[in-house]
Amino acid sequence: MASGVKPRVKVPKKAAAGEAITIKTLISHKMESGQRKDKEGNLIPRSIINRFTCEFNGQSVVDVKMESAISTNPYFQFEATVPEAGDFVFTWYDDDGSVYDTKKSVKIG
Amino acid sequence: MDFSRRDTLGLALGAAALTVLPFRVSASSDAAIEEFTGGAAVGEGGITLTAPEIAENGNTVPIEVSAPGAVSIMVLAAGNPTPGVATFNFGPLAASQAAATRIRLAGTQDVIALAKMADGSFVKASSTVKVTIGGCGG
Numbered sequence: 001m002a003s004g005v006k007p008r009v010k011v012p013k014k015a016a017a018g019e020a021i022t023i024k025t026l027i028s029h030k031m032e033s034g035q036r037k038d039k040e041g042n043l044i045p046r047s048i049i050n051r052f053t054c055e056f057n058g059q060s061v062v063d064v065k066m067e068s069a070i071s072t073n074p075y076f077q078f079e080a081t082v083p084e085a086g087d088f089v090f091t092w093y094d095d096d097g098s099v100y101d102t103k104k105s106v107k108i109g
Numbered sequence: 110m111d112f113s114r115r116d117t118l119g120l121a122l123g124a125a126a127l128t129v130l131p132f133r134v135s136a137s138s139d140a141a142i143e144e145f146t147g148g149a150a151v152g153e154g155g156i157t158l159t160a161p162e163i164a165e166n167g168n169t170v171p172i173e174v175s176a177p178g179a180v181s182i183m184v185l186a187a188g189n190p191t192p193g194v195a196t197f198n199f200g201p202l203a204a205s206q207a208a209a210t211r212i213r214l215a216g217t218q219d220v221i222a223l224a225k226m227a228d229g230s231f232v233k234a235s236s237t238v239k240v241t242i243g244g245c246g247g
Contacts, residue, residue, distance in 0.1 A: 020204030033213065035190055060200025062208065067193040069186050071169040071211040078197075079204035 175207035188218025
């Protein structure tokens, strides 16, 4: 499991029913591209987050297939519709099999 | 070994052909586009790709793509060792088919965004980004 991986998301706490909200997500991850060489000249193997998904109450908002060209500490910003109160679930899938996730609740108001 | 006139001409033509090959869009980014579209024709318009003209740091170049009505958007970096950057698949709760992120660019190159629209058609936009310091570990 990659160490020190920490997700951070910015989601408004309240929204009007049906409103479009902006979501920002960040996760601290080295995203080793597989192109760098170590001191001996050996290629450092690729180790990145290869997929990011965002779901709300079980329905998909966005599903991103990520490659090694995404920068270190991957950042995504996108918009989601909030039809009702509920939970946003954000999941990141690592090359090494680890899964990181975090959840944010949104109320209607 | 003596080259006949025919051989020398053939060699020269081959060398000339090599120099004319385009260098910006690599063969593998074409293959990635083919795979995404299944060989269908790709139109222009209906997709916006926002990228800086000059990126001081190739390790983190902010880009934004938007294609209202798209099902998914694929972003490619034509001059990177591997052209794939990201593919955004929008679900039913995406308020807009737009996303922003930061990417790595190895050097000055074209960034290509391809959108698959809800009706099955494809559109593309591209933007040239000048990179001063490469971002792929080079």
